[in-house]
Amino acid sequence: MDERLKKQMDFALEIDKEKNIFRQTHISGHGRNENDAEHAWHMAIMAYLLREYSNEPVDISKVMLMCLIHDIVEIDAGDTYAYDEENKKTQAAREEAAKKRIFGMLPEDQAGELMALFEEFEAYETAEAKFARALDNVQPLMLNDSNGGEDWLKHDVSQTQVRGRQNKTAIGSKKLYEEVVDRIIKDNVLRGNIKDE
Amino acid sequence: MDERLKKQMDFALEIDKEKNIFRQTHISGHGRNENDAEHAWHMAIMAYLLREYSNEPVDISKVMLMCLIHDIVEIDAGDTYAYDEENKKTQAAREEAAKKRIFGMLPEDQAGELMALFEEFEAYETAEAKFARALDNVQPLMLNDSNGGEDWLKHDVSQTQVRGRQNKTAIGSKKLYEEVVDRIIKDNVLRGNIKDE
Numbered sequence: 034m035d036e037r038l039k040k041q042m043d044f045a046l047e048i049d050k051e052k053n054i055f056r057q058t059h060i061s062g063h064g065r066n067e068n069d070a071e072h073a074w075h076m077a078i079m080a081y082l083l084r085e086y087s088n089e090p091v092d093i094s095k096v097m098l099m100c101l102i103h104d105i106v107e108i109d110a111g112d113t114y115a116y117d118e119e120n121k122k123t124q125a126a127r128e129e130a131a132k133k134r135i136f137g138m139l140p141e142d143q144a145g146e147l148m149a150l151f152e153e154f155e156a157y158e159t160a161e162a163k164f165a166r167a168l169d170n171v172q173p174l175m176l177n178d179s180n181g182g183e184d185w186l187k188h189d190v191s192q193t194q195v196r197g198r199q200n201k202t203a204i205g206s207k208k209l210y211e212e213v214v215d216r217i218i219k220d221n222v223l224r225g226n227i228k229d230e
Numbered sequence: 231m232d233e234r235l236k237k238q239m240d241f242a243l244e245i246d247k248e249k250n251i252f253r254q255t256h257i258s259g260h261g262r263n264e265n266d267a268e269h270a271w272h273m274a275i276m277a278y279l280l281r282e283y284s285n286e287p288v289d290i291s292k293v294m295l296m297c298l299i300h301d302i303v304e305i306d307a308g309d310t311y312a313y314d315e316e317n318k319k320t321q322a323a324r325e326e327a328a329k330k331r332i333f334g335m336l337p338e339d340q341a342g343e344l345m346a347l348f349e350e351f352e353a354y355e356t357a358e359a360k361f362a363r364a365l366d367n368v369q370p371l372m373l374n375d376s377n378g379g380e381d382w383l384k385h386d387v388s389q390t391q392v393r394g395r396q397n398k399t400a401i402g403s404k405k406l407y408e409e410v411v412d413r414i415i416k417d418n419v420l421r422g423n424i425k426d427e
Contacts, residue, residue: 060249082238
Protein backbone atom coordinates (compact mmCIF):
# COMPACT_ATOMS: atom_id res chain seq x y z
CA MET A 34 0.00 0.00 0.00
CA ASP A 35 1.41 3.42 -0.85
CA GLU A 36 2.35 5.67 2.05
CA ARG A 37 -0.44 8.21 1.52
CA LEU A 38 -3.20 5.59 1.48
CA LYS A 39 -1.63 3.84 4.48
CA LYS A 40 -1.79 7.05 6.53
CA GLN A 41 -5.40 7.58 5.51
CA MET A 42 -6.38 4.03 6.44
CA ASP A 43 -4.50 4.23 9.76
CA PHE A 44 -6.45 7.39 10.57
CA ALA A 45 -9.72 5.76 9.50
CA LEU A 46 -9.10 2.90 11.92
CA GLU A 47 -7.93 5.22 14.71
CA ILE A 48 -11.13 7.28 14.70
CA ASP A 49 -13.13 4.11 15.28
CA LYS A 50 -12.26 4.75 18.94
CA GLU A 51 -14.68 7.68 18.96
CA LYS A 52 -17.44 5.06 19.29
CA ASN A 53 -16.15 4.38 22.80
CA ILE A 54 -16.37 7.99 23.98
CA PHE A 55 -19.64 8.23 25.85
CA ARG A 56 -21.47 11.46 26.60
CA GLN A 57 -23.73 12.48 29.46
CA THR A 58 -26.70 12.57 27.08
CA HIS A 59 -28.87 9.48 26.75
CA ILE A 60 -30.43 8.30 23.50
CA SER A 61 -34.20 8.48 23.15
CA GLY A 62 -36.57 5.92 24.70
CA HIS A 63 -34.68 6.22 28.02
CA GLY A 64 -31.77 4.45 26.35
CA ARG A 65 -28.09 4.13 27.14
CA ASN A 66 -25.58 6.98 27.04
CA GLU A 67 -24.89 8.29 23.58
CA ASN A 68 -21.39 8.12 22.12
CA ASP A 69 -19.57 10.83 20.18
CA ALA A 70 -19.75 9.10 16.80
CA GLU A 71 -23.53 8.74 16.96
CA HIS A 72 -23.88 12.31 18.16
CA ALA A 73 -21.79 13.56 15.23
CA TRP A 74 -23.83 11.50 12.74
CA HIS A 75 -27.07 12.87 14.16
CA MET A 76 -25.85 16.48 14.13
CA ALA A 77 -24.66 16.25 10.52
CA ILE A 78 -28.03 15.03 9.25
CA MET A 79 -29.89 17.61 11.33
CA ALA A 80 -27.61 20.36 10.00
CA TYR A 81 -28.43 19.35 6.44
CA LEU A 82 -32.19 19.18 6.99
CA LEU A 83 -32.40 22.36 9.07
CA ARG A 84 -29.97 24.48 7.02
CA GLU A 85 -32.77 26.81 5.94
CA TYR A 86 -32.86 28.12 9.52
CA SER A 87 -29.24 29.24 9.69
CA ASN A 88 -29.05 32.98 10.41
CA GLU A 89 -26.48 33.37 7.64
CA PRO A 90 -26.06 31.45 4.37
CA VAL A 91 -23.72 28.48 4.93
CA ASP A 92 -21.66 26.06 2.87
CA ILE A 93 -23.61 23.08 4.14
CA SER A 94 -20.99 20.49 3.09
CA LYS A 95 -18.49 22.29 5.26
CA VAL A 96 -20.96 22.38 8.17
CA MET A 97 -21.59 18.65 7.82
CA LEU A 98 -17.90 17.78 7.73
CA MET A 99 -17.36 20.04 10.74
CA CYS A 100 -20.12 18.20 12.61
CA LEU A 101 -18.63 14.82 11.69
CA ILE A 102 -15.10 15.60 12.89
CA HIS A 103 -15.69 18.05 15.77
CA ASP A 104 -15.38 15.45 18.54
CA ILE A 105 -12.50 13.35 17.20
CA VAL A 106 -10.14 15.05 19.68
CA GLU A 107 -12.16 13.48 22.50
CA ILE A 108 -10.59 10.11 21.65
CA ASP A 109 -7.61 11.39 23.65
CA ALA A 110 -9.13 14.30 25.56
CA GLY A 111 -12.34 12.60 26.73
CA ASP A 112 -15.79 14.12 26.77
CA THR A 113 -16.15 17.26 28.86
CA TYR A 114 -19.69 17.68 30.16
CA ALA A 115 -21.22 21.04 29.27
CA TYR A 116 -21.75 21.95 32.93
CA ASP A 117 -18.53 20.51 34.39
CA GLU A 118 -16.72 23.77 35.18
CA GLU A 119 -13.66 22.05 36.70
CA ASN A 120 -12.86 19.88 33.68
CA LYS A 121 -13.63 22.72 31.29
CA LYS A 122 -10.55 24.57 32.62
CA THR A 123 -8.18 22.01 31.10
CA GLN A 124 -10.32 21.14 28.07
CA ALA A 125 -8.53 23.41 25.59
CA ALA A 126 -5.04 22.10 26.42
CA ARG A 127 -6.16 18.45 26.30
CA GLU A 128 -7.92 18.96 22.98
CA GLU A 129 -4.97 20.84 21.47
CA ALA A 130 -2.62 17.90 22.08
CA ALA A 131 -5.22 15.45 20.80
CA LYS A 132 -5.76 17.49 17.65
CA LYS A 133 -2.07 17.33 16.79
CA ARG A 134 -1.69 13.64 17.45
CA ILE A 135 -4.84 12.34 15.78
CA PHE A 136 -5.22 14.60 12.74
CA GLY A 137 -1.42 14.45 12.45
CA MET A 138 -1.75 10.80 11.40
CA LEU A 139 -3.15 11.95 8.04
CA PRO A 140 -1.09 13.03 5.03
CA GLU A 141 0.05 16.62 5.58
CA ASP A 142 -2.54 18.30 3.34
CA GLN A 143 -5.48 16.48 4.95
CA ALA A 144 -4.06 16.88 8.46
CA GLY A 145 -3.86 20.63 7.88
CA GLU A 146 -7.36 20.76 6.44
CA LEU A 147 -9.02 18.88 9.29
CA MET A 148 -7.09 20.73 12.00
CA ALA A 149 -8.16 24.03 10.43
CA LEU A 150 -11.77 22.86 10.26
CA PHE A 151 -11.70 21.81 13.91
CA GLU A 152 -10.13 25.17 14.87
CA GLU A 153 -12.80 26.98 12.88
CA PHE A 154 -15.50 25.09 14.79
CA GLU A 155 -13.87 25.95 18.10
CA ALA A 156 -13.28 29.62 17.22
CA TYR A 157 -16.98 30.03 16.57
CA GLU A 158 -16.64 32.97 14.22
CA THR A 159 -17.72 31.83 10.75
CA ALA A 160 -21.31 31.24 9.70
CA GLU A 161 -20.55 27.51 9.35
CA ALA A 162 -19.10 27.24 12.85
CA LYS A 163 -22.03 29.10 14.38
CA PHE A 164 -24.58 26.89 12.69
CA ALA A 165 -22.69 23.67 13.49
CA ARG A 166 -22.49 24.77 17.12
CA ALA A 167 -26.24 25.44 17.17
CA LEU A 168 -26.79 21.80 16.20
CA ASP A 169 -24.24 20.66 18.78
CA ASN A 170 -26.56 22.29 21.32
CA VAL A 171 -29.98 21.44 19.88
CA GLN A 172 -29.34 17.73 19.29
CA PRO A 173 -28.73 16.75 22.96
CA LEU A 174 -31.45 19.16 24.13
CA MET A 175 -33.91 17.36 21.86
CA LEU A 176 -32.86 13.93 23.18
CA ASN A 177 -32.95 15.00 26.81
CA ASP A 178 -36.38 16.59 26.35
CA SER A 179 -37.63 13.35 24.76
CA ASN A 180 -36.49 11.50 27.89
CA GLY A 181 -38.40 13.71 30.30
CA GLY A 182 -35.34 15.81 31.10
CA GLU A 183 -33.66 13.00 33.04
CA ASP A 184 -30.13 14.25 32.30
CA TRP A 185 -30.88 17.71 33.68
CA LEU A 186 -32.51 16.20 36.76
CA LYS A 187 -29.55 13.89 37.35
CA HIS A 188 -27.06 16.73 37.19
CA ASP A 189 -29.30 19.22 39.04
CA VAL A 190 -28.98 21.72 36.21
CA SER A 191 -30.45 25.23 36.44
CA GLN A 192 -32.17 27.36 33.82
CA THR A 193 -29.26 29.83 34.01
CA GLN A 194 -26.84 27.06 33.07
CA VAL A 195 -28.95 25.75 30.20
CA ARG A 196 -29.59 29.24 28.86
CA GLY A 197 -25.91 30.13 29.23
CA ARG A 198 -25.09 27.38 26.81
CA GLN A 199 -28.15 27.59 24.60
CA ASN A 200 -28.01 31.37 24.12
CA LYS A 201 -25.24 30.57 21.66
CA THR A 202 -27.70 28.53 19.62
CA ALA A 203 -29.42 31.80 18.70
CA ILE A 204 -26.17 33.10 17.20
CA GLY A 205 -26.33 30.24 14.69
CA SER A 206 -30.10 30.02 14.33
CA LYS A 207 -32.58 32.47 15.79
CA LYS A 208 -35.42 30.29 14.49
CA LEU A 209 -34.19 27.10 16.19
CA TYR A 210 -33.57 29.01 19.39
CA GLU A 211 -37.01 30.58 19.50
CA GLU A 212 -39.12 27.70 18.25
CA VAL A 213 -37.26 24.68 19.62
CA VAL A 214 -34.81 25.59 22.38
CA ASP A 215 -36.77 28.25 24.22
CA ARG A 216 -39.93 26.16 24.15
CA ILE A 217 -38.10 23.08 25.49
CA ILE A 218 -36.41 25.04 28.28
CA LYS A 219 -39.64 26.72 29.41
CA ASP A 220 -41.48 23.43 29.32
CA ASN A 221 -38.85 21.62 31.38
CA VAL A 222 -38.63 24.42 33.93
CA LEU A 223 -42.40 24.20 34.29
CA ARG A 224 -42.19 20.44 34.82
CA GLY A 225 -39.43 20.83 37.39
CA ASN A 226 -36.80 19.06 35.26
CA ILE A 227 -34.65 22.18 35.09
CA LYS A 228 -34.23 24.24 38.29
CA ASP A 229 -35.80 27.69 37.98
CA GLU A 230 -32.63 29.55 39.05
CA MET B 231 -43.70 25.58 16.19
CA ASP B 232 -44.63 25.85 12.52
CA GLU B 233 -45.67 22.68 10.77
CA ARG B 234 -42.59 22.36 8.56
CA LEU B 235 -40.16 22.66 11.45
CA LYS B 236 -42.25 20.27 13.54
CA LYS B 237 -42.03 17.60 10.82
CA GLN B 238 -38.28 18.10 10.57
CA MET B 239 -37.81 17.82 14.34
CA ASP B 240 -40.07 14.75 14.53
CA PHE B 241 -37.92 13.10 11.86
CA ALA B 242 -34.73 14.14 13.65
CA LEU B 243 -35.95 12.43 16.82
CA GLU B 244 -37.21 9.36 14.96
CA ILE B 245 -33.84 8.62 13.36
CA ASP B 246 -32.26 8.50 16.80
CA LYS B 247 -33.53 4.90 16.77
CA GLU B 248 -30.84 4.01 14.23
CA LYS B 249 -28.43 3.95 17.19
CA ASN B 250 -30.23 0.81 18.36
CA ILE B 251 -29.78 -1.10 15.11
CA PHE B 252 -26.77 -3.31 15.64
CA ARG B 253 -24.71 -4.90 12.88
CA GLN B 254 -22.75 -8.12 12.75
CA THR B 255 -19.51 -6.14 12.57
CA HIS B 256 -17.65 -5.41 15.80
CA ILE B 257 -15.82 -2.17 16.52
CA SER B 258 -12.03 -2.27 16.76
CA GLY B 259 -10.17 -3.50 19.83
CA HIS B 260 -12.43 -6.60 19.94
CA GLY B 261 -15.24 -4.30 20.96
CA ARG B 262 -19.02 -4.62 20.94
CA ASN B 263 -21.20 -4.84 17.84
CA GLU B 264 -21.29 -1.67 15.82
CA ASN B 265 -24.57 0.15 15.27
CA ASP B 266 -25.83 1.68 12.04
CA ALA B 267 -25.41 5.31 13.09
CA GLU B 268 -21.74 4.82 13.95
CA HIS B 269 -21.18 2.88 10.75
CA ALA B 270 -22.73 5.70 8.70
CA TRP B 271 -20.62 8.33 10.49
CA HIS B 272 -17.46 6.33 9.85
CA MET B 273 -18.29 5.74 6.17
CA ALA B 274 -19.02 9.43 5.55
CA ILE B 275 -15.67 10.58 6.94
CA MET B 276 -13.83 7.82 5.06
CA ALA B 277 -15.62 8.79 1.84
CA TYR B 278 -14.46 12.36 2.24
CA LEU B 279 -10.84 11.48 2.99
CA LEU B 280 -10.56 8.79 0.31
CA ARG B 281 -12.48 10.60 -2.45
CA GLU B 282 -9.34 10.88 -4.57
CA TYR B 283 -9.58 7.11 -5.15
CA SER B 284 -13.05 7.10 -6.66
CA ASN B 285 -12.94 5.67 -10.20
CA GLU B 286 -15.09 8.54 -11.41
CA PRO B 287 -15.28 12.17 -10.22
CA VAL B 288 -17.95 12.47 -7.52
CA ASP B 289 -19.97 15.18 -5.83
CA ILE B 290 -18.53 14.36 -2.44
CA SER B 291 -21.24 16.20 -0.47
CA LYS B 292 -23.80 13.97 -2.11
CA VAL B 293 -21.73 10.87 -1.33
CA MET B 294 -21.45 11.89 2.31
CA LEU B 295 -25.17 12.55 2.67
CA MET B 296 -25.87 9.21 0.98
CA CYS B 297 -23.58 7.48 3.48
CA LEU B 298 -25.27 9.24 6.40
CA ILE B 299 -28.82 8.28 5.43
CA HIS B 300 -28.35 4.91 3.67
CA ASP B 301 -29.27 2.77 6.68
CA ILE B 302 -32.17 4.80 8.11
CA VAL B 303 -34.63 2.28 6.63
CA GLU B 304 -33.15 -0.34 8.96
CA ILE B 305 -34.95 1.34 11.88
CA ASP B 306 -38.01 -0.57 10.62
CA ALA B 307 -36.45 -3.18 8.34
CA GLY B 308 -33.61 -4.28 10.63
CA ASP B 309 -30.03 -5.00 9.60
CA THR B 310 -29.63 -7.72 7.00
CA TYR B 311 -26.28 -9.46 7.28
CA ALA B 312 -24.28 -9.44 4.05
CA TYR B 313 -24.13 -13.24 3.92
CA ASP B 314 -27.64 -14.03 5.18
CA GLU B 315 -29.20 -15.28 1.92
CA GLU B 316 -32.58 -16.08 3.51
CA ASN B 317 -33.20 -12.61 4.94
CA LYS B 318 -31.84 -10.95 1.82
CA LYS B 319 -34.86 -12.28 -0.12
CA THR B 320 -37.27 -10.03 1.79
CA GLN B 321 -34.87 -7.13 2.32
CA ALA B 322 -36.08 -4.99 -0.60
CA ALA B 323 -39.76 -5.16 0.40
CA ARG B 324 -39.03 -4.43 4.06
CA GLU B 325 -36.83 -1.48 3.16
CA GLU B 326 -39.35 -0.09 0.67
CA ALA B 327 -42.04 0.16 3.34
CA ALA B 328 -39.58 1.64 5.82
CA LYS B 329 -38.44 4.22 3.29
CA LYS B 330 -42.00 5.47 2.82
CA ARG B 331 -42.83 5.63 6.50
CA ILE B 332 -39.65 7.18 7.83
CA PHE B 333 -38.65 9.64 5.09
CA GLY B 334 -42.36 10.36 4.70
CA MET B 335 -42.29 12.09 8.10
CA LEU B 336 -40.37 14.98 6.52
CA PRO B 337 -41.92 17.90 4.62
CA GLU B 338 -42.73 16.75 1.09
CA ASP B 339 -39.70 18.31 -0.65
CA GLN B 340 -37.21 16.82 1.80
CA ALA B 341 -39.01 13.47 1.91
CA GLY B 342 -38.74 13.27 -1.87
CA GLU B 343 -35.09 14.29 -1.83
CA LEU B 344 -34.02 11.73 0.77
CA MET B 345 -36.07 8.91 -0.77
CA ALA B 346 -34.46 9.66 -4.14
CA LEU B 347 -31.02 9.68 -2.59
CA PHE B 348 -31.66 6.35 -0.87
CA GLU B 349 -32.98 4.90 -4.14
CA GLU B 350 -29.90 6.17 -5.95
CA PHE B 351 -27.68 4.43 -3.41
CA GLU B 352 -29.63 1.21 -3.81
CA ALA B 353 -29.71 1.37 -7.65
CA TYR B 354 -25.94 1.52 -7.68
CA GLU B 355 -25.64 3.26 -11.03
CA THR B 356 -24.27 6.75 -10.44
CA ALA B 357 -20.65 7.52 -9.61
CA GLU B 358 -21.74 8.71 -6.16
CA ALA B 359 -23.66 5.50 -5.40
CA LYS B 360 -20.76 3.32 -6.54
CA PHE B 361 -18.27 5.16 -4.39
CA ALA B 362 -20.58 5.24 -1.35
CA ARG B 363 -21.12 1.49 -1.76
CA ALA B 364 -17.36 0.92 -1.91
CA LEU B 365 -17.08 2.55 1.52
CA ASP B 366 -20.04 0.54 2.79
CA ASN B 367 -17.90 -2.52 1.99
CA VAL B 368 -14.45 -1.29 2.97
CA GLN B 369 -15.38 0.10 6.40
CA PRO B 370 -16.55 -3.21 7.97
CA LEU B 371 -13.76 -5.12 6.19
CA MET B 372 -11.24 -2.80 7.83
CA LEU B 373 -12.79 -3.28 11.27
CA ASN B 374 -13.05 -7.03 10.95
CA ASP B 375 -9.44 -7.27 9.75
CA SER B 376 -8.35 -5.19 12.76
CA ASN B 377 -10.07 -7.74 15.01
CA GLY B 378 -8.24 -10.74 13.55
CA GLY B 379 -11.15 -11.65 11.27
CA GLU B 380 -13.36 -12.77 14.17
CA ASP B 381 -16.61 -11.93 12.37
CA TRP B 382 -15.69 -14.07 9.36
CA LEU B 383 -14.64 -16.92 11.64
CA LYS B 384 -17.86 -16.71 13.62
CA HIS B 385 -20.02 -16.89 10.49
CA ASP B 386 -17.79 -19.42 8.72
CA VAL B 387 -17.47 -17.15 5.70
CA SER B 388 -15.69 -18.26 2.50
CA GLN B 389 -13.43 -16.32 0.15
CA THR B 390 -16.07 -16.70 -2.60
CA GLN B 391 -18.62 -14.96 -0.38
CA VAL B 392 -16.31 -12.12 0.60
CA ARG B 393 -15.14 -11.59 -2.96
CA GLY B 394 -18.73 -11.75 -4.22
CA ARG B 395 -19.51 -8.74 -2.11
CA GLN B 396 -16.20 -6.96 -2.35
CA ASN B 397 -15.89 -7.24 -6.14
CA LYS B 398 -18.40 -4.41 -6.18
CA THR B 399 -15.92 -2.26 -4.27
CA ALA B 400 -13.76 -2.20 -7.42
CA ILE B 401 -16.64 -0.67 -9.37
CA GLY B 402 -16.45 2.34 -7.04
CA SER B 403 -12.71 2.33 -6.44
CA LYS B 404 -10.18 0.14 -8.21
CA LYS B 405 -7.46 1.57 -5.99
CA LEU B 406 -9.22 0.71 -2.71
CA TYR B 407 -10.05 -2.74 -4.04
CA GLU B 408 -6.51 -3.53 -5.08
CA GLU B 409 -4.55 -1.96 -2.26
CA VAL B 410 -6.88 -2.46 0.70
CA VAL B 411 -9.56 -5.08 0.02
CA ASP B 412 -7.56 -7.63 -1.97
CA ARG B 413 -4.66 -7.45 0.48
CA ILE B 414 -6.96 -7.93 3.49
CA ILE B 415 -8.78 -10.89 1.90
CA LYS B 416 -5.56 -12.65 0.88
CA ASP B 417 -4.07 -12.11 4.31
CA ASN B 418 -7.12 -13.45 6.13
CA VAL B 419 -7.38 -16.49 3.85
CA LEU B 420 -3.73 -17.20 4.62
CA ARG B 421 -4.39 -16.91 8.36
CA GLY B 422 -7.41 -19.21 8.11
CA ASN B 423 -9.90 -16.50 9.10
CA ILE B 424 -11.68 -16.76 5.76
CA LYS B 425 -12.30 -20.24 4.31
CA ASP B 426 -10.36 -20.80 1.08
CA GLU B 427 -13.40 -21.89 -0.91
